[in-house]
Amino acid sequence: QKEVEQDPGPLSVPEGAIVSLNCTYSNSAFQYFMWYRQYSRKGPELLMYTYSSGNKEDGRFTAQVDKSSKYISLFIRDSQPSDSATYLCAIPYNFNKFYFGSGTKLNVKP
Amino acid sequence: EAQVTQNPRYLITVTGKKLTVTCSQNMNHEYMSWYRQDPGLGLRQIYYSMNVEVTDKGDVPEGYKVSRKEKRNFPLILESPSPNQTSLYFCASKREQGRDQPQHFGDGTRLSIL
Numbered sequence: 001q002k003e004v005e006q007d008p009g010p011l012s013v014p015e016g017a018i019v020s021l022n023c024t025y026s027n028s029a030f031q032y033f034m035w036y037r038q039y040s041r042k043g044p045e046l047l048m049y050t051y052s053s054g055n056k057e058d059g060r061f062t063a064q065v066d067k068s069s070k071y072i073s074l075f076i077r078d079s080q081p082s083d084s085a086t087y088l089c090a091i092p093y094n095f096n097k098f099y100f101g102s103g104t105k106l107n108v109k110p
Numbered sequence: 111e112a113q114v115t116q117n118p119r120y121l122i123t124v125t126g127k128k129l130t131v132t133c134s135q136n137m138n139h140e141y142m143s144w145y146r147q148d149p150g151l152g153l154r155q156i157y158y159s160m161n162v163e164v165t166d167k168g169d170v171p172e173g174y175k176v177s178r179k180e181k182r183n184f185p186l187i188l189e190s191p192s193p194n195q196t197s198l199y200f201c202a203s204k205r206e207q208g209r210d211q212p213q214h215f216g217d218g219t220r221l222s223i224l
Binding site for chain 1: 150153154202210213
């Protein structure tokens with residue numbers, strides 16, 4: 001079983017829609033959860049990270065962790081064409097070893 | 111400008127011909143790492159380095175070698191490349207090992223092994 005699984009997408013939404021991106025993980029000992037954004041032909045960049053359960057908000061982005069179901073989500077409000085990218089969830093094991101999801105490609109249509 | 115630089119950006123080569131992908135960072139970062147990215151499999155960690163002369167295996171180290179002789183450089187070596195190593199490779203660095211700091215990624219090296 002993979003440490004982290006991600007909905008593969010792709011996802012295509014109209015501008016202004018609310019987007020929900022999701023991952024599940026296998027090990028209940030994981031405490032930190034990250035979301036990276038990757039534009040075409042570029043390396044990933046860290047978008048947000050959360051610790052343990054609950055929500056964390058940053059502008060139009062909200063990261064949510066449900067440890068009871070081992071489920072992590074990223075919500076994007078008022079999505080923009082500039083949000084079109086691949087989104088990867090990631091779990092840092094001791095912050096040296098990292099497990100990434102397979103990525104969800106998002107297209108926001110103007 | 112703070113950056114992680116990978117070379118080459120693109121390479122087509124043949125099975126068995128040794129190759130090295132270089133990675134250099136100008137941020138004096140302690141930690142560096144290599145990943146490969148394949149469709150449907152996401153990013154998988156190959157090797158990482160916590161400091162000069164300190165390296166450890168990631169999830170998919172088979173067929174790869176690394177060295178960290180200087181803080182700024184972390185080359186990835188394929189001694190005898192095979193077609194299943196055709197992939198998009200990323201190098202990353204962060205300020206300190208074992209700390210919750212963002213990784214800075216290079217723009218990738220696309221390797222095709224025929």
